[in-house]
Amino acid sequence: xxxxxxxxxxxxxxxxxxxxxxxxxxxxxxxxxxxxxxxxxxxxxxxxxxxxxxxxxxxxxxxxxxxxxxxxxxxxxxxxxxxxxxxxxxxxxxxxxxxxxxxxxxxxxxxxxxxxxxxxxxxxxxxxxxxxxxxxxxxxxxxxxxxxxxxxxxxxxxxxxxxxxxxxxxxxxxxxxxxxxxxxxxxxxxxxxxxxxxxxxxxxxxxxxxxxxxxxxxxxxxxxx
Amino acid sequence: xxxxxxxxxxxxxxxxxxxxxxxxxxxxxxxxxxxxxxxxxxxxxxxxxxxxxxxxxxxxxxxxxxxxxxxxxxxxxxxxxxxxxxxxxxxxxxxxxxxxxxxxxxxxxxxxxxxxxxxxxxxxxxxxxxxxxxxxxxxxxxxxxxxxxxxxxxxxxxxxxxxxxxxxxxxxxxxxxxxxxxxxxxxxxxxxxxxxxxxxxxxxxxxxxxxxxxxxxxxxxxxxxxxxxxxxxxx
Numbered sequence: 001x002x003x004x005x006x007x008x009x010x011x012x013x014x015x016x017x018x019x020x021x022x023x024x025x026x027x028x029x030x031x032x033x034x035x036x037x038x039x040x041x042x043x044x045x046x047x048x049x050x051x052x053x054x055x056x057x058x059x060x061x062x063x064x065x066x067x068x069x070x071x072x073x074x075x076x077x078x079x080x081x082x083x084x085x086x087x088x089x090x091x092x093x094x095x096x097x098x099x100x101x102x103x104x105x106x107x108x109x110x111x112x113x114x115x116x117x118x119x120x121x122x123x124x125x126x127x128x129x130x131x132x133x134x135x136x137x138x139x140x141x142x143x144x145x146x147x148x149x150x151x152x153x154x155x156x157x158x159x160x161x162x163x164x165x166x167x168x169x170x171x172x173x174x175x176x177x178x179x180x181x182x183x184x185x186x187x188x189x190x191x192x193x194x195x196x197x198x199x200x201x202x203x204x205x206x207x208x209x210x211x212x213x214x215x216x217x218x219x220x221x222x223x224x225x
Numbered sequence: 226x227x228x229x230x231x232x233x234x235x236x237x238x239x240x241x242x243x244x245x246x247x248x249x250x251x252x253x254x255x256x257x258x259x260x261x262x263x264x265x266x267x268x269x270x271x272x273x274x275x276x277x278x279x280x281x282x283x284x285x286x287x288x289x290x291x292x293x294x295x296x297x298x299x300x301x302x303x304x305x306x307x308x309x310x311x312x313x314x315x316x317x318x319x320x321x322x323x324x325x326x327x328x329x330x331x332x333x334x335x336x337x338x339x340x341x342x343x344x345x346x347x348x349x350x351x352x353x354x355x356x357x358x359x360x361x362x363x364x365x366x367x368x369x370x371x372x373x374x375x376x377x378x379x380x381x382x383x384x385x386x387x388x389x390x391x392x393x394x395x396x397x398x399x400x401x402x403x404x405x406x407x408x409x410x411x412x413x414x415x416x417x418x419x420x421x422x423x424x425x426x427x428x429x430x431x432x433x434x435x436x437x438x439x440x441x442x443x444x445x446x447x448x449x450x451x452x453x454x455x456x457x458x459x460x
Contacts, residue, residue, distance in 0.1 A: 003325040003326060006325070007322065007325070010318075011311075014313045078308040078309060079308075079309055079310070079311050080309075081278075081303070081305060081306070081309040082305055082309045082310055082311065082322075084278065084298065085276070085278070085298050085299065085303045085305075086298075086299055086326040086327070087297040087298045087299030087300075087326075088326070
């Protein structure tokens with residue numbers, strides 16, 4: 001398991017290194033600029049700050065969506081074989097990916113917090129730059145971004161991949177699956193502790209189910225083109 | 226010699242089309258076997274079934290009496306294709322990856338083979354030519370110490386010098402009792418290596434000793450294969 005986590009973390013680093021580097025450079029630049037620089041009614045400084053804001057907005061969106069991509073990324077056909085022939089169980093790989101999702105989430109939270117704080121120094125009465133305000137508790141956001149949404153996405157993807165009808169149109173099948181689960185979820189109005197417990201149970205169950213399905217059926221179907 | 230691989234009545238179909246139908250054979254250990262046939266005839270599928278990467282719809286494959294479906298895929302060496310390797314890896318990363326996941330992987334041997342092949346272990350895979358990537362795949366496979374090696378077109382982009390020495394390379398780098406099954410179109414380069422051949426797609430599966438072809442029929446493997454396929458087309 002430790003080896004799987006090690007190689008998963010190396011993979012995440014390779015995928016995210018340019019985004020993290022971009023964030024780091026912007027945050028460093030913002031921390032070095034004097035506060036007056038953004039308030040000097042200088043169009044050039046406004047333009048640069050807008051660019052930085054745009055990068056951070058898109059970067060945050062990318063980091064928010066990344067855990068879902070991360071769960072299905074191994075199933076890209078070309079490199080799948082290299083990982084599969086190691087005999088690793090899919091469940092172990094998926095659980096390692098959840099740990100990576102947590103690391104990415106914490107990293108994103110740190111970057112967003114630093115970005116919001118540093119950008120706020122340059123805001124004026126008429127101009128506000130990058131900021132993030134949560135509309136639900138942080139624990140709920142963490143549960144959803146790290147486990148629940150990635151697990152639903154993965155489960156739908158594996159279900160579509162191993163289904164004769166959708167195996168050549170996996171993303172369409174995945175989106176239909178997500179729509180069905182969203183409709184089912186809309187009938188439940190959970191909150192507080194019940195929401196967290198239900199979210200954990202559903203997330204872990206979907207991960208294990210997807211892992212078992214992938215172990216037994218993924219190769220059987222995916223090469224059937 | 227005891228059967229190393231026992232194949233009993235396996236069939237595999239994609240949709241309603243049979244790729245492999247009711248195939249049975251016994252393969253002894255310590256042989257190098259060529260898997261021949263036209264493109265799309267099921268050679269890759271057959272290798273995947275042997276490697277437990279796919280399961281047959283019917284029948285059973287056993288290796289040393291154990292059903293393949295109960296074996297771990299890591300016990301069998303499956304030669305990667307160049308596109309299977311993460312291209313962000315350096316050659317030495319691919320060695321580290323194999324070292325971490327396979328107990329039978331010999332990292333020192335891997336570095337030695339790198340030197341023999343003229344591969345710089347610090348070079349990123351994405352910067353290598355197709356032929357060099359194939360050398361990386363061969364290096365990773367032959368640095369393991371296993372009983373079964375499955376290879377799908379192992380020498381497609383390899384340079385002529387290595388092709389010339391490939392017999393020596395293979396014989397030097399696998400255990401004496403190991404079995405190699407390789408799908409190939411490069412009969413002229415490899416036929417001296419082959420102990421047996423399996424021909425798929427001639428209306429039936431033909432499994433024959435190469436000595437029999439050379440001594441009894443007085444033909445090269447290439448000539449025999451062409452004759453079989455021509456006869457199949459005529460029928």
